[in-house]
Amino acid sequence: MRNKWFWKCVDILTVDSCRCCGNELLEGEELVCLECQMHFPLVDSAQEQTPLWQLMVGKVPFRHATTLAYYQPHDAFARLIQDAKFRGQPYTNSFLTRLLLQQLEGSGWPYDIDLIMPVPMHWLRFLKRGYNQVSPIVHTLSEVWHVPYEKRCLVRKRYVKSQLKANGEERLRNEAGTFRIRHPERLQGKHILLVDDVSTTGSTLLACADALLQVEGVSISFLTLGLTLHI
Numbered sequence: 222m223r224n225k226w227f228w229k230c231v232d233i234l235t236v237d238s239c240r241c242c243g244n245e246l247l248e249g250e251e252l253v254c255l256e257c258q259m260h261f262p263l264v265d266s267a268q269e270q271t272p273l274w275q276l277m278v279g280k281v282p283f284r285h286a287t288t289l290a291y292y293q294p295h296d297a298f299a300r301l302i303q304d305a306k307f308r309g310q311p312y313t314n315s316f317l318t319r320l321l322l323q324q325l326e327g328s329g330w331p332y333d334i335d336l337i338m339p340v341p342m343h344w345l346r347f348l349k350r351g352y353n354q355v356s357p358i359v360h361t362l363s364e365v366w367h368v369p370y371e372k373r374c375l376v377r378k379r380y381v382k383s384q385l386k387a388n389g390e391e392r393l394r395n396e397a398g399t400f401r402i403r404h405p406e407r408l409q410g411k412h413i414l415l416v417d418d419v420s421t422t423g424s425t426l427l428a429c430a431d432a433l434l435q436v437e438g439v440s441i442s443f444l445t446l447g448l449t450l451h452i
């Protein structure tokens with residue numbers, strides 16, 4: 222695989238053509254043409270029982286849960302997520318964040334959340350990849366919604382290898398007990414929004430929530446860019 226600087230250059234040098242179909246962008250279009258955007262499998266966030274809500278209900282107490290779109294490997298939306306995740310492309314990341322904000326507008330979000338935090342990355346993976354692709358998304362949401370961004374209180378204490386080939390039960394087993402809390406006093410009584418890029422079985426969100434809910438008075442909501450319902 223080429224290094225991250227190569228993909229950053231690709232991101233910067235190809236802003237005039239659609240990232241999904243390659244056609245030249247028309248005036249007013251950014252990164253992805255409107256024709257391709259029309260085919261994104263977006264989720265209606267105004268409904269209470271969103272697909273992510275349905276995935277998480279009964280597994281852990283939470284307040285709200287939604288996702289931007291279904292993640293279907295190999296489709297245009299999934300490719301954008303992969304560009305942001307594995308190639309660290311900043312334009313792609315900001316495009317996805319804008320789309321997310323647009324999709325959530327008028328749907329009740331961000332409700333009454335007190336803190337917003339990304340699913341943390343193990344320091345070893347951070348060193349390898351050089352960035353946490355969810356951080357800039359959370360940073361922007363925090364600014365737009367005027368909700369404090371918290372990134373130090375939830376820590377990933379175990380390095381879990383890529384879970385792409387793991388099934389649901391294996392993922393749950395791998396992620397259980399992976400996270401720990403620092404400075405619990407900063408979290409007491411807060412409604413916390415946990416943000417991740419893609420959720421497949423919900424196991425990572427579940428493991429984070431298990432750790433956070435140990436703190437007195439904490440309640441949780443979930444937000445992801447993509448959701449794979451079947452693997």
Ligand SMILES: [Zn+2]
Nearest residue numbers: 239242254257
């Ligand atoms: Zn296109």
